[in-house]
Amino acid sequence: MKINKETKIGIVAVIAFALLFWGFNFLKGKNILFTSNYYFVVYNHINGLEDASPVHLNGYKVGVVEQIKLHKQQRGKIIVRFSVEKDIQVPLNSIASIEPASLIAGKIINLKFSDSEKFHQKGDTLQGVVEKDLQSQLSDELIPIKDKAERLIESMDSVLSIFDTERRESLRKSLDNLKLITTDISGLVTEEKQKLAGIISNFESISNNLKNNNDKISNVLENFSNISDSLAQANIKSTVLNANKTLSELSQISGKINNGEGTIGLLIHNDSLYVNLNNLASDLDKLVIDLNENPKRYVHFSLFGKKDK
Numbered sequence: 001m002k003i004n005k006e007t008k009i010g011i012v013a014v015i016a017f018a019l020l021f022w023g024f025n026f027l028k029g030k031n032i033l034f035t036s037n038y039y040f041v042v043y044n045h046i047n048g049l050e051d052a053s054p055v056h057l058n059g060y061k062v063g064v065v066e067q068i069k070l071h072k073q074q075r076g077k078i079i080v081r082f083s084v085e086k087d088i089q090v091p092l093n094s095i096a097s098i099e100p101a102s103l104i105a106g107k108i109i110n111l112k113f114s115d116s117e118k119f120h121q122k123g124d125t126l127q128g129v130v131e132k133d134l135q136s137q138l139s140d141e142l143i144p145i146k147d148k149a150e151r152l153i154e155s156m157d158s159v160l161s162i163f164d165t166e167r168r169e170s171l172r173k174s175l176d177n178l179k180l181i182t183t184d185i186s187g188l189v190t191e192e193k194q195k196l197a198g199i200i201s202n203f204e205s206i207s208n209n210l211k212n213n214n215d216k217i218s219n220v221l222e223n224f225s226n227i228s229d230s231l232a233q234a235n236i237k238s239t240v241l242n243a244n245k246t247l248s249e250l251s252q253i254s255g256k257i258n259n260g261e262g263t264i265g266l267l268i269h270n271d272s273l274y275v276n277l278n279n280l281a282s283d284l285d286k287l288v289i290d291l292n293e294n295p296k297r298y299v300h301f302s303l304f305g306k307k308d309k
Contacts, residue, residue: 036063036083039120041096041109041128042071043078049098049107055082057111062088065109080128082109090126092116099131 046068055063063084071077084090093114101108120126189196210217257264290297 036086037088037090037122038066038081038083039090039096039123040125041080041082042074042125043080043098043128043130044076045130046078046080047098047107047130049080049109053107053109054101055084055109055111057084057088057113062111063109080109084111089119090124092118092120094120094126096126096128097131098128 053065054061063082065082067081069079071079091114093116095112097110098107099110
């Protein structure tokens with residue numbers, strides 16, 4: 001069968017139109033050769049999101065933004081339609097978050113799946129949020145710093161305004177005096193540098209001595225440990241109790257003596273015994289003296305048995 005020229009031209013035109021249509025959609029991010037599921041998201045603002053912006057899941061591109069238009073019933077709202085690959089199921093309560101694609105420019109929709117075991121149907125509306133980009137975050141952080149800086153400058157201006165010429169001159173002299181003080185301190189440190197070096201050397205010598213006598217120090221500590229163990233093993237409690245008992249008994253004896261009880265108490269509180277003892281001692285003394293002077297009065301001795309009258 002012979003194809004005429006007009007038919008050939010028509011076939012070429014249809015193929016070219018199909019390629020043009022496919023290429024146009026491909027540049028927009030759509031691939032008409034593959035089927036996909038589409039979903040809707042309603043945003044208050046899209047923060048620069050555009051048609052053909054990619055849709056990511058865990059950093060991997062799974063779809064594309066197909067259409068962006070204003071909501072007809074809710075004023076100020078924006079409807080975004082995006083599609084994902086047909087084999088990807090979106091769980092219920094998942095979030096479509098508009099986030100910056102890079103630090104420079106561009107926005108993407110990042111799908112954040114929930115843990116639900118139920119899934120959205122084709123054409124459902126997902127919950128949408130808009131994450132702040134780097135510029136917005138910097139603005140939010142820098143604006144408070146800017147306000148504080150402005151208030152600080154105003155405070156400094158108000159403080160400086162109270163300084164007249166005389167106060168400024170006084171402040172200058174104070175700064176000069178402070179400079180002189182720091183110079184003197186620096187000179188003093190320089191002059192005493194040798195002494196400081198000697199002190200440091202002494203500390204180093206002491207530390208070396210401690211290091212060299214480490215064994216002796218260990219022995220001393222061990223001896224102290226042994227003494228403490230011996231004290232711990234000794235029956236100190238019983239000794240203290242016996243001492244307390246002895247002191248209590250001595251206290252009772254002292255009380256009886258003070259009350260005049262017993263021989264010692266009577267001897268201390270009654271002088272008659274003392275007087276009698278003194279008299280007895282005096283009589284004995286006299287007896288001894290008389291015995292020495294007149295022994296014949298008390299001792300009778302005779303070879304013949306004669307007795308003196």
